[in-house]
Amino acid sequence: MPYTIKAGDTFYRIAQTYGITVDALMQANPGVNPDRLFIGQVICIPTSGPTPPPTPGSCPTLRQGSRGADVVRLQQLLLGHGFNPGAIDGIFGPNTHSAVVAFQRSRGLTPDGIVGINTWTALGVNCSGGPTPGHCPAGTFAYTIRSGDTLYILAQRYRTTVDAIMRVNPGINPNNLQIGQVICIPQQ
Incomplete structure (x- = not known):
């Protein structure tokens, strides 16, 4: 590149x-x-193809002054969504900051220029390390966590149990669900 x-x-x-x-x-x-x-x-810059998105569960908080491969990924994602971060150079400078703020505004996020889990998720990154939509086991469906959701509320809503939800989502922390996180819900 x-x-x-x-x-x-x-x-x-x-x-x-x-x-x-x-x-x-x-x-x-x-x-x-x-x-x-x-x-x-x-x-x-030699590459072996496009830079992959951050690995699931890896959504580092980035802000002006950040540098490195995660910033390159961020810049490529912003460009892919139609927001020009300037040079794809791995440096979170003023142009990248402006692109992040514009992207956040367009998605109804707090336009603070800081890239956290909500901004990564809006960019299409699976920060939970959990399944992506369409990748849940048979007999389950993908559900995206919204404000106020708990496993108990979801179990009630979808006529299942908290234990059944936990079994199909190994590794999730029921006490730290994130808005935008995708989990699988067993179908009854």
């Missing part, structure tokens, strides 16, 4: 940001002298 050199960039810093080695970066840019980079120069 193309990357535009900015003030202070080095191959080492770029490699760290994208989780690659300096050698891989040098191989992807033959003829570029890493000791003579200049602002505005375009280099190639």
Whole structure:
């Protein structure tokens, strides 16, 4: 993927940001002298395809000043939803902040520019580590947690038991359900 050199960039810093080695970066840019980079120069960042979304259950809180692979994922997701974060560079700067605020406003979230579980979920990331819609076992259906939901209320609503819900959702914490979290509900 193309990357535009900015003030202070080095191959080492770029490699760290994208989780690659300096050698891989040098191989992807033959003829570029890493000791003579200049602002505005375009280099190639080697990738093995699109950066995957954060792993389930991994939705780090990001804010202006954050850096790294999770910021790259955030920037790609924002761009995919039609919000331009500027360069996909792994740096949560002013452009990424503006894109996050605009995205949050468009989804009715608090437009604070801080990317937490609600913003990740609105971007389509499964932060719960649980199932995604359409991936529940036979005899169950996917349900997205809403404000006020508890396993007891869901058990009452869907004529099942808290124990039955827990059995089909190993690993969920019934005392820490998150709005937007997807769980499976047994069908009766």
